[in-house]
Amino acid sequence: MACVKAFGPGFPKNRSGPISMDHALTRQKIKELRALIAESDRIAVVLQDDPDPDAMSSAIALRALLGRNKQTTPIFAFTPVTRPENLTMAHLLEIEVAPADIEELRSYDKIAMVDVEPAYFGGKLPRADIVIDHHPGYQVGVSPFEDIRVGYGATATIMTEYLVTAEERISERLATALMYGIRSDTLGLSRRVTENDIQAFVHLYPLANYHLLRQIDRPELPIQFARTLSHAMKRLEIRDGLIAIYLGEVERDDLIVQIADFCLQFEGVQWVAIAGKLGPNLVIAVRNHGLGRANAGELVKRLFGDIGNAGGHRNMAKAIIPMSKWAERERVRRKGDLQHRLRELFARGILGEADTGNGRIQAAGSRSA
DSSP states (O other): OHHHHTTOSOOOSOSSSOSSOOHHHHHHHHHHHHHHOOTTOOEEEEEOSSOOHHHHHHHHHHHHHTTOOTTTSOEEESSOOOSHHHHHHHHHTTOOEEEOOHHHHHTSSEEEEESSOGGGGTTOSSOOSEEEEOOSOOOTTSSSEEEEOTTSSOHHHHHHHHHHHTTOOOOHHHHHHHHHHHHHHTTTTTSSOOHHHHHHHHHHGGGSOHHHHHHHHSOOOOHHHHHHHHHHHHTOOEETTEEEEEEEEOSOHHHHHHHHHHHTTSTTOOEEEEEEEETTEEEEEEEEOOOTTOOHHHHHHHHHTTTSEEEEOSSEEEEEEEHHHHHHHHOOOSHHHHHHHHHHHHHHHHTTOSOOTTSOOOOTTOOOO
């Protein structure tokens, strides 16, 4: 078949993960997906908070697969895109992500999720009709249509396979988005990459716009970043490969993420945890190099899953915690005390010393019974 030939046969056979794309499975999934959706259905595609390139590219790929447009199949997220490179991607590739409203979502005939699973939203969403994702830990049987492929490095790879198997035309804009999504989620094809990810990347390579990719890679930074960075550098301390900084109140969520990315570049740094107070919440951005058994997403879930929304990937993660919940558990609010406790939590958590059996961490100054 032409769709198989397009990927090329000459890939090594000794890589981890699947050897080649399962077109038979994908063909069946496409059939099931299209059978679920009526021509008149309005579909809402819901992404995780602060959507990343994998999520955004997968969303527009799903829309292309279904032959829809932004009016009949809009994309939503409860919190907006904030990272500079992701904002640049959304702008250059004309990807519109609207603010999600629960009542508005109820009015749609179908709700689809890509690169995220229903459990992520707790009880916020009325239902999930379509779920396509690559993250582990999904409880199957929740949605009428589910395609969860944990052996894939990116959801964009799954969506590329859908488009190729369905013999759909992949436009330059869509190819650029999907290629950037795969590259971003696999750290440039170096993390959890499988033969499927490589085949999808190679297929998209001649279709993508490299001028746009270069622009996305070098986004403009807001001037506020310089001021926040200056403040952070005064509090910088590298101890046992860990940087933990509390910035105090910040104007924007993305400043926390940018400081975390910047700090990971310092010599000898293995982990970074940067926190800031944004409105009523404590936002914590976590970074590592994705080496060994280190898993940022699992760590923040263990540390903060009982008091906030926490999760992410192996090398990057985020936690959003109501300050009231943080103060109730940790009993610290002052800037210096909070930074000290943040370092303590991550140092113990990274070493696997934190007591996380019930999802809680022993508060500062408390004593075990």
